[in-house]
Amino acid sequence: MGKWEYWYRCLIIDTMPKTESPVEGKVFQSFMENLGWVGIRNKKRPDLVNKPLKKDFLRKLFATYKYEIIHLTLHGRKRRIYVGKKQSAITLREIDEYCGDFKLDKVELIMSTACYTGNDAWWELFQNLGCKFYIAPQEDPSIYEGIIFPMLVYMELCETGNVRKAYRDASTFVRTKGTEGKFKLFSKK
Numbered sequence: 001m002g003k004w005e006y007w008y009r010c011l012i013i014d015t016m017p018k019t020e021s022p023v024e025g026k027v028f029q030s031f032m033e034n035l036g037w038v039g040i041r042n043k044k045r046p047d048l049v050n051k052p053l054k055k056d057f058l059r060k061l062f063a064t065y066k067y068e069i070i071h072l073t074l075h076g077r078k079r080r081i082y083v084g085k086k087q088s089a090i091t092l093r094e095i096d097e098y099c100g101d102f103k104l105d106k107v108e109l110i111m112s113t114a115c116y117t118g119n120d121a122w123w124e125l126f127q128n129l130g131c132k133f134y135i136a137p138q139e140d141p142s143i144y145e146g147i148i149f150p151m152l153v154y155m156e157l158c159e160t161g162n163v164r165k166a167y168r169d170a171s172t173f174v175r176t177k178g179t180e181g182k183f184k185l186f187s188k189k
Contacts, residue, residue: 007036007158008068008108010046015074015083024073024113024147031151035158037069046071068108071150076114079121092121096128105130109163111153112136113146123186133163134186141182149174149183163187 010032014025025048032046047067075082080089104110110131112122118136126134135153137145152173156166167185 007038009066010037010069010071011067012046012048012071012073014048015081027147028071028073028150032071032154035154066106068106070104070107070110072110072112072114074112074114076112076117078116078119081114081117092125096125099129103130107131109133109135109157111150113141113150115140118182118184118186120186127186127188132188135163135167135183136186137182138184139182145174145182 012025012028012032014023014028016024029046029048037046072081080091082089104126107130110126110133112118112135115137116139118138122136123134135150141149149170152170153163153166156169157163160166164185164187167183171183
């Protein structure tokens with residue numbers, strides 16, 4: 001690999017239960033650190049928040065105005081996500097009400113691995129907050145897609161600095177390996 005052309009300030013929010021996830025957030029943190037990406041609080045590696053409580057999750061998400069990339073590792077459904085040790089549900093409506101006039105206009109990309117969150121309702125929420133790009137699975141991704149696909153996007157992003165191209169190249173690679181692309185890219189027109 002040579003020197004990467006682009007690097008980003010990242011926040012990873014991992015709410016996966018320990019019984020189900022092989023420390024997915026730490027896997028992404030280590031991977032991003034190797035790409036040379038950093039955090040705000042931690043200047044050597046991306047910031048990682050593990051198992052936040054329901055209100056803490058919202059505070060962390062909306063206190064991210066300095067990050068360019070937010071990676072969400074959590075369970076989801078079409079209109080809700082699950083956080084905390086007890087996997088409490090947060091609905092789209094709750095997030096929308098909580099954020100008020102808050103803006104995420106410095107955020108280039110929100111990548112979610114939460115099942116079924118790759119839909120227009122989630123994109124509308126993040127777009128209204130000012131996010132430029134959102135990538136998330138429309139279905140329940142396999143472990144291969146849930147971890148490898150975001151890593152491919154991030155590697156391409158390091159080389160090109162172009163989210164659309166990074167998504168397109170990662171999608172092409174995943175399809176050549178015989179799996180169906182379940183992640184969808186949403187972007188401002």
